[in-house]
Amino acid sequence: MPGAKPLSLRETQVKSMRLNGLLASTALGLALLTSQPGFAQQTDQQKVDAAVPVPDTTLPPPPTLKDVQPAPAAAEVKPAEPKQEAATPAAEPTKTEPVQNATAPAAEPPKSEPVQKAAVPAVETPKTDLPPKLNLSQPTVTADAALSDKLREMVTGKQLDRVGLRKAERTGVESFYAARNYAPIWIGSDAAAARAASAIGYLNNAEAVGLESSDYPTPDFKAATTPEAQAEAELRLTASALTFARQAQTGRIHFTRVSADIAFTPVAPDPADVLGKLAASDDAAKTLDSYNPPMPEFKALKAKLAELRNNDGQLAAKPEQKKPEQVRVPEGKLLRLGMKDDRVIALRKRLDVPGDKNNPVYDEDVRDAVKTFQETAEIGVDGNVGRNTLAALNGDQKGGENRASHNTIDTVLVNMERWRWYPRDLGNPHVVVNIPDYTLTLWNNGKPYWHSKIVVGKPNKATPLISAEMKFITVNPTWNVPPSIIENEYLPALREDPDALDRIGLKVEQRPDGTLRVYQPPGAANALGRIRFNFPNKFLVYQHDTPDKQLFARSERAYSHGCMRVQNPFTYAEKLLSLALPNENYSEARIEKMLGSNEININFPKPIWVHLTYQTAWVDQDGKLQLRKDIYGRDAKMISIMKGSEMKVADTAIDRPPNTSSKPVRVPVGMLNNGRGGGYRDSGPNFFDWLFNGGDQQEMRRGRGPNGPRADSSGRYYGSWR
Template identity: 30%
Template sequence: MVQLTRLFVISHLFFMGLLISGAASAQISPIEPVSVANSGVDAAAPDDVLGQTIQASLEPLRSAFPPLLTSRRYQRVDVNRVVMDFYMHRNYRAAWTDERDVTQLLKSLNDTQLDGLNPADFRVAELARAHAFVQSADATVAQKATFDMAATRTFITAVQQLRRGKVDPARLDAHWNFDPDGARDDLRALFADVDAHDVARAFAEAPPQEAIYRNLRDGLAQLRKVRDAGGWPRVTEGQSLKPGMDGVAVNQLRARLVAGGYLDAHLSKKAGYDDKVIAAVKRYQSEQYLGADGVAGATTLAALNVPVETRIDQVRVNMERARWLLYKLQGTFVMVDIAGYKVAMYRDGQPIWRSRVQVGKPVRSTPVFQAEITYITFNPTWTVPPTILKQDVIPKIQNDPGYLAANRIRVLDREGNVLSPSSVDWSNPRGISLRQDAGPDSSLGQVVIRFPNDYAIYLHDTPHRELFAKTVRATSSGCIRVEHPLQLVELLFNDPIRWSSEGIQKQLANGRTENIRLPVKVPVLLAYWTVDLSSDGRVVFKPDVYDYDSPLLKALNQPSTLPALTGLGPTLPSLASGQNKL
């Protein structure tokens, strides 16, 4: 019974911290993690000198555990806490005395490069040298204990980076509120793999197991093969390449399209900008969000000439995002792909509906966060947000006194009373708000899909339907305009009797502004991906519209915070040295 209790407590520890229930506006209270290290569960004293030495070395760490950070909604795991619980689980027995386990550990650490991580972060060569030293006759029991704890620390750090990512997203994005817990994150399995001398399995099961992640992994490997073979052929820039043209630059274009998988290899020796090249260029442009006109103009040529190393980094960045988020992609939810200008609804983890969207302009970017869709507003009015009022609407009113009437916008005082526009000093308006009446041509269209959050962001209909035809659709002031919102509303209600397409039209026809709650809340995830997967599994690339990739890549490339193992012998580091957060 004690052992079962211990395992339960260990699994609870692994993702300690402040957990978010879903809505960004929820009040968060600090939750004290339960740890074997402070749970009152007594472990029997280890029966070997090495285990006793490990226990004695770990004991001072109890008082060094940092307090929980109550000011942040997301907290990284403290490695020392997990190391302590790892050894208490095994009654302080050394974990790395079997040569097979260390061999698996070193190989698995090297293989983290397959997931876009840097094996140098884990000081693999130094760990191997330290292992060789502690096997020698010169090594003391204390040095063997220190090596064992350092190997455990490295193992836990690497597995957790594969499982949840290396970079703390909350350090890059103040809006981040995704719950870090997940169904795969079970510490008992991690410990059990070491107990079973199957370290390789722990590494294999740590990353996301979804197909999208495996395809990104395969895509990364393919890009590295291209890099190792010398990279993609470069196409001479300076003039647009058009159908009917011939020459060196067109031949380079054909070779580049072949290398990228857009043109059959047997066509590489042919000449001229023929129909096959036109089709290949259009496909490339479509996948790269460039506008598919079949002409290789300046923008298309610049994209074709992006170095393969840059594309490798782009995949690495998105694999890191996948490690942050893919555990959330299960059950029923709505996913907004901000950089891809699209939205999808999923049931049982599978997409059942997709639509194009318009998202925020770079200067008014749509934030990345999670929430829960709770109700639908039919025939919504629109209260002009302060930023739009100041920067957009007031200048229009000043230039056109008839603007308010033409757009059915009322002027309200602080009590909600309607004012005459002529009574307002539009050079310095104070104490007013503007509200647009409901109607299909209003800024919010016919419906708004609401999910309470701190940013006043929602999904909604729009009269600006012509903008959905644009390739780049960063056109809104932050909210998400949906091309087919009524289809999504029908799926969210999931009630073919009351809320069929006909039922929704009947609700709209009464003209009243009404909020109708969903029978079941539906999670909504606003995410940012700068890669896509084509129908044949190839990785394709999107413009980084908000320039979010660069800071993430910089953080991903930061060197290891694990303590050095140089010097070996008496200078093996203390477990408590170095940075402790994953």
């Protein structure tokens, strides 16, 4: 190099030594170097520095290092070095050489740090080529991550719509999986696989609880071999589990599709809560089953359903239930106490009357046996054998009130379905009205506490299905006539006879807002009798006494406008108050002393739930399946839905016209003069003119309506009316 200073002898020797080392193998060079006594005495750090072809910083002044360039070349001859570029900085000191001095190497040991770092990878490089254990575990980690990523994509994207979830359920799924970083609950571990198997097994047997397994399709996880297929299988099972939980709790058929006189407040389970319980459970089947109604009535029907299905729709006959052929009592005249008739012999055998079975005399033993039978059959109890009693004795009662109107399995299924509409906790105590059975039962501590016959609504004035809280009892009630009765029955009757309401003790008044009130003051003739049981509801129905006691002797008792008439209301009141106010010592005698002309309310400190049910099938205390007529056609409607195309959307509510039965009847203010029963005026247009003539004031002022003359001074109408 021009201008370069000639090398000293020592420098020449050093350079020659380094060049010769490069020509020899690395192992041989190291062996020769370490064999020198001086080298062997160096520290470990010095050995590392000497093993790497870098400038010898122990030599005299730096100017002698300027021409030491082989270090990079030494790094390049190592093919196994993964970080060859890291060795390059070792030559950098030649660039800063003008500012170094003779003491720099000793005073600045950190400057050798890059050289040490470059040497470490050279020692550890072989380990990066030998990772068999890490490589074997890598696919599992990749698969889990891929599944979570695919779940995230499907949950947050539109793909979630494909599994048939409702909006609230989609929201619940999104929040649930997001909270667990999109980790699956049905796949990925032994516990998840067991959970999935339990859920699938239960959903595939949904028929056992009165539902359809086809409504809850389950995936084949064995066939899902890709992250995408696994994610889709995960979400399909999740969707089926959520659909089952909702329908098990609120029903497959929404009550609005059955009738307008059914009203409940269904509460569907929270989707995220359902999934959380499933994820935390070691028994998914048990968790899913918990969404079915917990009432003993439902569980008893479930057992009977299994029995029916195992016996081709018939209940299994038990040996003790088999009875000898029933004796038939021949037709004939009325049988009563003191008569002598050969048919009495058949009657004694039919009722198994103690004593001489061949005695033809209708004595007191026979009469008492007939009374007991009449009470059991819920027909008129008089101890005589007339036409109705004879038909019941021979199993020929008209209408077959103790028989279901449909296939027994279908009847059980719709009754199980209706239990899903009711609150999970019926309350303690609580009252259950069974409309098709015409009975009322007060329950306490899980057992029947009191039982009574009732009269229910006519088929066209059906008693509604509701759950409501009884809050008080009214002694000496005033009957405020429901608006529907005013509009549909009393006003048409008044067209024929304006004095009709007055004769039956009803009063009419008009409020300042124009609405009409028709009411009957307290008294023995009051339509509500002497006592009323109040549980406020939008249908304005309640339970009450009645002056028409004769109706309780009939087997079918659908005669009211929707309210429930109780056979023994004072006993009912005593039983209710013994539970609601146990320290007040209410008795029938004490309540009867309250009778008079003023209303008296007895408030409950804690409401008692009342459930108006429609049980055409139930299991009695003896374990026998009882069946009743479908008097309102509720079963027929539900069976039709179950077996038709509507079933696909049957769990979705439909809009019903608002209930107008409680909407007050309104007439123009001033049309009614509050006075005697009808409340008429002697001159000028009156309420009945408005009612009968359709509000045509000009015609009324002329003394005529559109269909004939108006009422005369006596308040009576003449002429033809619609």
